[in-house]
Structures are given as structure tokens and as C-alpha cells.
Amino acid sequence: MSLLNSQSAPLIQVDNLSKSFGDHLALDKVSFSIEKGQPIALVGPNGAGKTTLFSLLCGYLLPSSGTITIAGLMAGDANLFGKLAALPQDAQFDPRFSIAHQLTFYAQLQGLTRKNAQKEAQRTLELVGLADTLKAKPDELSHGMRKRVAIAQTLIGSPEIVMLDEATAGLDPINAREVRQLVASLSSEITFILSSHDLSELERLCSQVLYIEKGQLKQHQNLQSEEQQGFLTIRMRKAYDNFLPLMAGVADVQHIEQTQNNEFLITTGLVSPESEPLDLQILKLCHQHKWQYSQLTNGKTLENRLF
Known part of the structure; x- marks a missing residue:
């Protein structure tokens, strides 16, 4: 049974969340809730606190104050393992190993047997239209193809929340459109949180937008109101x-x-x-x-x- 579907509370609930790094206040009493469903846009200038928020949601960082609950569980709870995935903007692959080797390894980290991990690597590459790149090494692929392989990595294990940071940055229009189509096609099963400076792209996909500036949540709007x-x-x-x-x-x-x-x-x-x-x-x-x-x-x- 889906852990996230078993909860009646909001999918993500953030209350008075603050995070400091020394004297620098990266997030300041941020509160919002997200329901399961269509993609959510996370918008803000560089240094606004978006990456810090992603890291807190993933459990990579601990809050200085405030709380984050995901399907009723605290962020970082072991029961959320495999249910949430994130793609940083500058995610890289090891140039020494094939795409198949690396995706299989990541699938094994989620507890899959080697045989099932190999099948999962194939499945996720098929989702992003790159099934024929299994034997390729990262440096043999274009920038757009590497970006799509990185998205395939986030889909390993069928997570129910996926956070993508600048998923289409640097992509040509065709590759960017394919990424948008992929997100749209999977949105009935996965709740995407998308961070991007391309506002026209976000408004094509997202039903809500969170706007963060100087660590504070300035706006939370329903784009279909x-x-x-x-x-x-x-x-x-x-x-x-x-x-x-x-x-x-x-x-x-x-x-x-x-x-x-x-x-x-x-x-x-x-x-x-x-x-x-x-x-x-x-x-x-x-x-x-x-x-x-x-x-x-x-x-x-x-x-x-x-x-």
C-alpha cells in the first residue's frame, strides 16, 4: 500500500520552518501545505533559500526550528525511504562507468536484487526515452541526454514525491519539451516539486506556485483560481x-x-x-x-x- 495515499493530512506540511548557517538565516519561518496532485512550482531569485528548502524536505539537513511532515512523518524518517527523490541542478554521473552500471547501483541501494535493479534501470530509461543508452558512458551523451538520465535516476523505485531543481536548464527546446511531457504524463502517480527560473515553463505544468525571497515565503498561489x-x-x-x-x-x-x-x-x-x-x-x-x-x-x- 502506498504510504502517502494512506494519509488524510496534506502530503507535505511545513510549519514555521527556519534554517540558519552560522549568522546567516537561509529560511525564516516558512509555512505551507501541499496536497497530492499536480506539480508545484518553487520560484525565487538565486540565494532565496530554494535549495535549502529542498535539502530540508529530503532530510539532508535538520531545521533550526519549525517542523516538516511528509504524509504525517517527520522529514528524514526511515519510512519515507524510497518514497521521495530529488535531483540537484548540477547532478553528475561518474564518467568511468556505464549508465546501466550506475543506475543499477542506485537501484540496489534501494534494496533491489541485482536482477531487479537491472530491470529497474531499463524501466526508468524507457520512461525518459533513452533505453538505448544503457551501455553508454556519460561523456558519450549530450547534455540533454545526461539530464534525462538524471531524471531517470530520480524515478528509480517509483517514488511518490520528486523534486527537480532546474530540470530543463541548458536544454534545447526539443529536450525541454520532452522533459515537460514526461512530468505531465507521470503527474497522476507522482507529485513533482519543480524549481526553475523559466516561469513560462512552470506555468505550463504547475497548479500552484511557492515564491520565496530572502528566506521568506512571499506568495503561495493557486494558478488555476x-x-x-x-x-x-x-x-x-x-x-x-x-x-x-x-x-x-x-x-x-x-x-x-x-x-x-x-x-x-x-x-x-x-x-x-x-x-x-x-x-x-x-x-x-x-x-x-x-x-x-x-x-x-x-x-x-x-x-x-x-x-
Whole structure:
């Protein structure tokens, strides 16, 4: 039976969590709860305390004060072994040994027999689309492939919580998309906590965001809340003459403002049931004037919501 599914309390509960390193306060009375489900975004500038929070959740560090419970158990409890996995941003593999050797070794550390560990290495590589790299050594793989192998490592043993720190950093668009698709496909079984500076990537995947700054939790938002209704965001490929007045003239557009270079936030008015959907009206206007856009999304962007 799944340990995490057996609990009625939040999957993760953090209360007044603080962590100091000497005179430096890395986390300051952070509190939040996370339910099992869709991926959670962890956002903040460098040095905000994100990596420290990851380390505390994993049980690598002990809090200076406050508590962390995961499925009702204290972080670091032996009963959580194999239920939680984390991928640091700069995780490396030993260049001397094959991918199969290293993943098999990590699986054996979780208590699997060598035969089952070999099967687990094969299974996790298949999940990330790299089943044919078993015999390869890390230096024979591209950066993107090594990153996906590292994600495969976190999936060994079918953990129920996976924390990924900058999982797509440095990846080309194709590899980054494959990682996003993998996370989305596994989200019914695994609760992912994703840390990244790429806010557009996080808003594609995540249902909630935790924003940490200077060790304090500044915001904990539901990205799918009703507050998102009534807004559209459009990002144009370049500036166009008369874009603002023509867009403002669309019947169901109440207000439009430029939020950054070539990006606009549209506030919708009361839409008549007989009206054509506003996003379709906007697309038709773009087509009519041969305006090229790169993105049209419901709601505000994550960047606009946070900042």
C-alpha cells in the first residue's frame, strides 16, 4: 500500500520552518501545505533559500526550528525511504562507468536484487526515452541526454514525491519539451516539486506556485483560481502599428495594457452568450492584419502574477 495515499493530512506540511548557517538565516519561518496532485512550482531569485528548502524536505539537513511532515512523518524518517527523490541542478554521473552500471547501483541501494535493479534501470530509461543508452558512458551523451538520465535516476523505485531543481536548464527546446511531457504524463502517480527560473515553463505544468525571497515565503498561489478568469495574455513576435487601439476596439475587450516588450494583458468584459469566444476574435484580428503572435494564453502570466 502506498504510504502517502494512506494519509488524510496534506502530503507535505511545513510549519514555521527556519534554517540558519552560522549568522546567516537561509529560511525564516516558512509555512505551507501541499496536497497530492499536480506539480508545484518553487520560484525565487538565486540565494532565496530554494535549495535549502529542498535539502530540508529530503532530510539532508535538520531545521533550526519549525517542523516538516511528509504524509504525517517527520522529514528524514526511515519510512519515507524510497518514497521521495530529488535531483540537484548540477547532478553528475561518474564518467568511468556505464549508465546501466550506475543506475543499477542506485537501484540496489534501494534494496533491489541485482536482477531487479537491472530491470529497474531499463524501466526508468524507457520512461525518459533513452533505453538505448544503457551501455553508454556519460561523456558519450549530450547534455540533454545526461539530464534525462538524471531524471531517470530520480524515478528509480517509483517514488511518490520528486523534486527537480532546474530540470530543463541548458536544454534545447526539443529536450525541454520532452522533459515537460514526461512530468505531465507521470503527474497522476507522482507529485513533482519543480524549481526553475523559466516561469513560462512552470506555468505550463504547475497548479500552484511557492515564491520565496530572502528566506521568506512571499506568495503561495493557486494558478488555476477564479482570479485568472477574465484575463488573456498575448505575446506578439514584434511591435505593430495600431495594435493597441485595434485590439481595444474588440467588442468584449474591456481593457488592454502592455506588461512588457510585445506582451499585453487583456481584461475581458461581460461576454454575451451569443458572442464568439474572445480568443477566437483576437486570432481573427491577428490574421486580418497579418500580425504574428508567439503565445495566447488564458489568465495572467506567472511573471505578472508574482511581480
